[in-house]
Amino acid sequence: MPATPAWPPQSTPRLFVETALTDGIELPVAGGQAHYLISVMRTKVGAPIKLFDNATGEWLAEVAMIGKRDLILRVTGHLRPREEAPDIWLLAAPIKKARIDLVAEKACELGVARYQPVITRRTVIERLNLERLRSHMVEAAEQCGRTALPELAEAVKLPALLNSWPSDRTLFFADESGGVPFAGIAASYKGPAAILIGPEGGFVDEERAMIRALPQAVPISLGPRILRAETAAIAALSIWMGSAGDWRSNQ
Numbered sequence: 383m384p385a386t387p388a389w390p391p392q393s394t395p396r397l398f399v400e401t402a403l404t405d406g407i408e409l410p411v412a413g414g415q416a417h418y419l420i421s422v423m424r425t426k427v428g429a430p431i432k433l434f435d436n437a438t439g440e441w442l443a444e445v446a447m448i449g450k451r452d453l454i455l456r457v458t459g460h461l462r463p464r465e466e467a468p469d470i471w472l473l474a475a476p477i478k479k480a481r482i483d484l485v486a487e488k489a490c491e492l493g494v495a496r497y498q499p500v501i502t503r504r505t506v507i508e509r510l511n512l513e514r515l516r517s518h519m520v521e522a523a524e525q526c527g528r529t530a531l532p533e534l535a536e537a538v539k540l541p542a543l544l545n546s547w548p549s550d551r552t553l554f555f556a557d558e559s560g561g562v563p564f565a566g567i568a569a570s571y572k573g574p575a576a577i578l579i580g581p582e583g584g585f586v587d588e589e590r591a592m593i594r595a596l597p598q599a600v601p602i603s604l605g606p607r608i609l610r611a612e613t614a615a616i617a618a619l620s621i622w623m624g625s626a627g628d629w630r631s632n633q
């Protein structure tokens with residue numbers, strides 16, 4: 383006898399919704415998400431949809447009604463509780479649009495709890511569109527199966543960030559001019575952590591001194607090559623996830 387196919391199937395569309403989800407509720411969907419379900423996925427009445435709300439985990443729903451430009455979903459059961467994201471923050475100086483969008487997407491996929499843009503002396507990007515960054519993170523979370531969205535913080539200037547740094551959080555400072563090789567030490571720091579990445583132009587010496595003066599700061603190296611800021615962010619997060627985060631066992 384053929385095995386019963388897994389339900390819901392792998393290809394089930396997965397959406398983030400702002401509404402708090404509970405069993406049995408009916409949920410109107412319009413705008414971009416409705417367009418995606420109706421015109422892109424060609425969803426039919428009765429089709430399964432996965433939903434998450436960043437609060438109560440993941441739910442199974444089905445399409446109850448399809449209109450021209452909107453549809454109604456009915457929530458039919460709870461699939462998973464909300465995840466416990468590893469306590470790692472990414473602090474990165476804003477960089478050019480396509481590159482920072484990439485960082486937002488990848489940071490979400492890699493599992494960060496919080497993404498905090500930091501304005502440094504050589505930061506050249508003046509206007510930062512947080513809405514756009516958030517929508518990249520939402521899309522990444524929908525695609526990669528996250529049930530928690532990373533918190534997206536308002537941009538902060540480096541001195542203000544350092545002045546109010548939490549006493550219990552290690553600040554791994556990616557210093558292109560040298561530090562301890564990150565892969566060798568990431569696992570030896572337990573507890574809350576953050577990774578700080580500079581802009582295209584790097585940090586100025588005064589900033590380096592200011593960061594190093596913070597007792598919670600650990601200057602780290604990401605190898606002998608100068609990485610682009612987005613590569614450095616992705617590489618550092620991967621090292622941390624693999625040695626101190628949730629890539630080590632099936633937690």
Ligand code: SAH
Pocket residue numbers: 555556557558559560578579580581582583584585602603604605606607608609610611614
């Ligand atoms: N223009 C600078 C490089 C900046 S790279 C220069 O030529 O020196 C952008 C950011 O990526 C840096 O500020 C740092 O945070 C990080 N980074 C890049 N390569 C790194 C490395 N090998 N080790 C640690 N951090 C690195």
